[in-house]
Amino acid sequence: MEYPSDARTMIRRGFADALPIIIGYVPMGAAYGILARQSSMEFFPAVFMSLVVFAGASQFIAVGLLSGGATALEVVGATLFINLRHILMSASLSPYFQKAPRKALPFVAWGVTDETFAISIGRYPAGEGDYRYALALHYTAYVSWVSGTVLGAMAGSLVPPALQSSLEFSLYAMFAGLVVLQVTDRFHLTVVFFSAAAATLFSFFMEGTWPVIIAAVLGATLGLALESLMGKPGKEKAGS
16 A cells, blocks of 8 residues: 555544544543542652553553552553453554554554554555554544543542542443444444454453453454455555
């Protein structure tokens, strides 16, 4: 895939696509910052974790484990398993960055989250995104997450418990909305329902994030199988 010469178009598109993520990341980052401070974490470590980790679910779990007296090895192990899904997401994105500058790839890869993946995966097959688009999208989301963390860490214990609960729900609501936006035909709808049903079924037998990871693998496999059998527009563009 040849990248358009108009970098401004790609960058502006990345900024525009980041807007719904910002709406979710700022309150969710604030919820993390509040939780971190209430768990006896100082302001700088709480913000520093967002600066270097940039993974909401992992940060919430890490704070909970640390406040519960877990060892560093236990925290690293738990967050590693939680983030295994990013391997699947990055693998599915890799065909669209074959001609991107090598020096840009680590920065693009580091910014992949559930939300940036969900909102950008529809752009690449149509040739509407490249590494410049990804950088604009990923790091606008990153700034909003860190900004939310700063606000939450500054607020500390001033936020009422009822509001804290609503902030914690915002990320899930945002991600559900992003998924709905990507469902444009029966092909997507089939994969979404299958993955949701699989995750629900496995949740009765497994704990933690394993139901989501396994459902993601099975859903991706189903999507690949359906794509091979039925064909999907834009598939050729990924490797051209």
